Every structure is written in C-alpha cells, then in structure tokens.
Amino acid sequence: MTAASPRVERYSTGGRVGLVLAAALVLALLSGPFWLPSDAMRLVVQFACLLAMSQMWNLLVGYGGLVSIGQQAYIGIGGYALFVLANQLGLNPFVSVPIAGVVAALFALPTSRVVFRLSGGYFAVATWVVAEVYRLLVANISALGSGAGVSLTAMLAYDKGTRESITFWLAVVLLIVTTGGVYWLLRSPLGLALTAMRDSDIAAESQGVAVGRIKLLVYVLAAFGTGCAGALYFMNALRISPDAAFGMDWIPLLFFTVIIGGIGTIEGPIVGTLLYFTLRQVFGDYGAWYLIALGVVAIVVMIRFPRGIYGELAVRFGWRFFPIQRILREPK
C-alpha cells in the first residue's frame, strides 16, 4: 500500500465567502443605474477607478517589486488617449476606454527601456521624471489643449442617462477586470513566480523564473489597467488637463489606499480605498490640514504597521478572502 500523498490546499472557507460576496456585490452594482442617484453613481465610478489604479500599483509594487512613483504617466496617457480617440478620431467613447488602456501599454514598452536601467529608489524617481516628461509634452501640444486641457465633446452625442449608465457599467467591468484579473493572475503559475520574486529576486531567478521578462510583463499589464482606469476617470469627469491627469496628487493617493490598506494582498487596496473615500467625505473640506494628516498617517503606518490595516487583521485572525497561497496539508 502506498502512502497517501500530501494535498495542496488552494481554497479556504474565507475564499468561498469572498467569491460569493464579490459576485453578490457585482450583481447589486450592475443594477445600480436603475436605482442609484447620479451623484452616487459618479462617486462609485471614482471609487472603481481609484481601486483599479490601486490594484495595479499593488501588483507592481507589492508583487513585482517595482516601486514606481510615476504611474500618473499611464493615468494621463489613458485619459488623453480616450479624448483623442473620441474627440478627434470620432470613435465611440465607451469602446475607446479599453483602447486607451492598450495605448498606455504601448507607451509603457519604450518607457520601460529607459527606467529599467535603474533599480530601487533610482527606478522610483526615474518613473516620476518620465511622468513629468509626458505632462510637459502634453502641456506643449496645442492640439491637446496645451496647459488648459480639453472637454470630452464626443459625449454630447449621448443624453445624460445613457452616458451615466454606460460609464457606470464600464466601471463595474473595470472592477472585475482589475481586481478579478489580479486574483486570477496571482493564482496562476505566473502568480507563483511573482510571489517568489516578491520574496527574493535572486532566489526566484535561481529556480528558473525569468525575472526580467516577468517584471516587464507586470509593468506593461499595470500600465494597461492604469490606463483604462485613467480613461474612465476622465470620462466620468468629462474634462482633462495635464496637471489633473499627470499631476503628483495621484501617488500619495495610491500610497494611502495600498499601503494603509495592506500591500501585497488583494483585500488591502479594497479596504484602503473604502477608508480613503470615507475620510474624504468626512474631512475633505479641511484642505491642507487633511493632507498633512494623510502624510502623517502614511509615515506612521509604514514605520509601525508595514502590513497595513488588512494585513494586520489577516495575520491576527487568519483571514483569507482572496486566497492566493498554496498550502501543503498532511494527507488525511
């Protein structure tokens, strides 16, 4: 008689609960346009865009080990690509959202050639320089509205209800594609390689992981997701300008949602984004003091609780709503 082999556990009760909750939430959201007031719908779209950007930044930083502080480059490129495709080329603006993501990914390829020459902190600041280059280039192109920006005139073709409903549904799709996509990616064999890279590049490389190629893939995927989110964000805003699109305000936001929520988990950015929107609704009017408080909280959390809110809770209570681990169990 042969001994029973150990089995690999890939699901948990929490994981099943997580999937059921996520499915219920998606179904509830899909019916949103029939019962949500339009300002609430706009808020949900903003939420979805920020969560998508956060999941992409989490993939990049928390798993790929690529600490980019220049992802606003792809938010801006995605946003401007939408405006060019819809306003100037006359494409359907809703169809243009994923194409804008592809455009962002196409820009990421040559950009990676430059920024990948540096690593660590130097890589981080170089990505910021690149974002500034894109901002200054756009601000110098009069066809793109120069520094003042442009309005999404292509949207005039749709009445308010249609416009808001389709934007909202696109936001739900964006949520599924980014959060679900990251979940799927991390459960795939590639996810195993990514998790290995997160723990040690060198050890992963020695086990046959093509670290360089996977980093490039993650960088381009993150650019695609971030570009889609940027396009949808500015579709929702109906107006874009270089400072809003490529501005520096995005990065502190991502720090807040990902790091305070819990980096290196899928649940963390969700918690962080929910917390951010709650705080913004309550304290947003305090302006500079509110930003000072966010800065202080980011510093304290990074030093004292580097796992973030969800990370700390998950460790304490053993929660795994989006399990990506492979746990080896003794045979029964």
Place this chain on the structure above:
Amino acid sequence: MNWLDTVIQGTLLGGLYALFAMGLAVIYGVMKQINIAHGDFIVLAAYLALGIVAATGLHPFLVIPLAIVVFGFFGYAVQRTILNRTIGGDILPPLVVTYGLSIVIENALQQTQSADPRSIKLGALETASVPLGGGLAVGVFPLVMLVTAIVVAIVLEIVFNRTRLGMAFRAVSDDREIASIMGVRDKRLFGYATAISFAVIAIAGVFMGIKFTFTPSLGPNFLLYAFEAVVIGGMGSFWGTLAGGIVLGIAQAIGFALNPGWGILAGHLVFLAVLLVRPTGIFARTA
C-alpha cells in the same frame, strides 16, 4: 540668440543645481536611500532664511552660516527620530516615509506661509555683473553660486576621502553589517550623513530663495533636478555631481532659450538620454 551667453548662464545655474544634488548624493552615498522630501527641505530652508532676514535685517549671505548650523542639527534629528526607522533591506519604507514628509512640509508651508510667491532680496548685488568682453557679462551672484558649489564639492571630497568620518561613511556604504562589527556606530553615522546633507540643503535653500521666486509647492521639482544631476554625473565622486548639475543647467538654459515652455523638459530629456546611452552617468568613476 547668443549661444555662448546661454551656455555661460546655464553653467552658472548648474552651480545651484549641483548644490541641490550634492545633498542628495551624500545620503544616497552613505545610506543608499533617496530622500523624496529633499526638494521640500530646500524650500523650507529658503523660508527659514527669509524669516531670519526679516527678523534680524542681516544680509542674506550672513544668514547662510546660521542656516547651516540650524539645518545640520535639524537633519541629525530627522534621521535619528524618523528616517533611521526605515533603514533595512526593503526600498519601500524610506520612499513612502520621505514622500509623506514631503506632503507634510509642503502643506504645512502652504498653511502657515500662504501660496504667495516669495523671494530673498539681495540688494545691489542682485544686478551686479562682471564684463567678460565681447559684449558678454556674468552676474556676480550666479558666479558666487558656482564658486560655492565648487567649494562644497572640494569640502565633501575631503570629508569623504581624507577623514576618519569619511572612512566610516564609505565602510557603512560598502557593508553596513561588517562595518558595525568593526565598531562603526551606524545609526549615529547616518545622523551625521543627514546633518551634512542638510547643511548643503541650507546653502542651496538660501541661494534658491535669492535666485528664484519660490512657493511651497516647488519642492518636488527641485528633488527631480537634484536627482537628475546625480544620475547624469554618475555616482562615486562629488566632482561628477557638480558636472551633472552643470550639464542639467546648460540643458535647461538652452531649452528655455528655444522656447520658454521647453526649459525643464529639455533637462528631463537630457537625463533620459544619458540613462539610455550611459546609465552609470557621464562622469562615473567606475564604468
């Protein structure tokens, strides 16, 4: 447009950028970390100098020694109380914490000093110039900036290469654990490195305040200039950093001369070009 004049003005502006960059290079050289709030500390130093000038009526140049002392102690305190907690293998904590500091400083200045543009007045010296012949002239103040940058580079080279402190800096930079075993007190040493960085920031801040009209939000720009100068110059010597600052100054000056919207962009593009062609920097000691 007079090309020679543009290059000369760019070189002199490069002196200021070299001062921005050398403070950043000190911290990177010892701790292998980038202080994202570097530019915000430069802006903070300018506001400090402005406050001292307003309160005492001292000439701005005489404020510099005082600013160096205040900022030196300030830097030591910031390192010992906050930044030393981020030292370790992971690159994320120092980036996030210094980014957080950057946001706090910028918004605190916004709140207490308003967003109105300020500048430190230098009086008659501001417009004084030295004729070079052939219709060219260089301003006395820009010349002072460049000479100061050269002096700072000499002093830092001596400190890092000829003193026991510099030996300890290099040892910690090479291998923190081994250096600790050999009796180097690394945490205190990091405090000294940041104190030196902040002393240079104080000088840079006063000069920046005289040269530019400044607002609380300029910090990130100055960080990027400093970073670009360090990378263009290449790690390993402060002479490289000085040269990197000058290359950046010339690039920006030529860009501005071609079109006022292109100045900063030209600097960024030269940086990216260097990164593509020679990522170790133009003047790197080790290729």
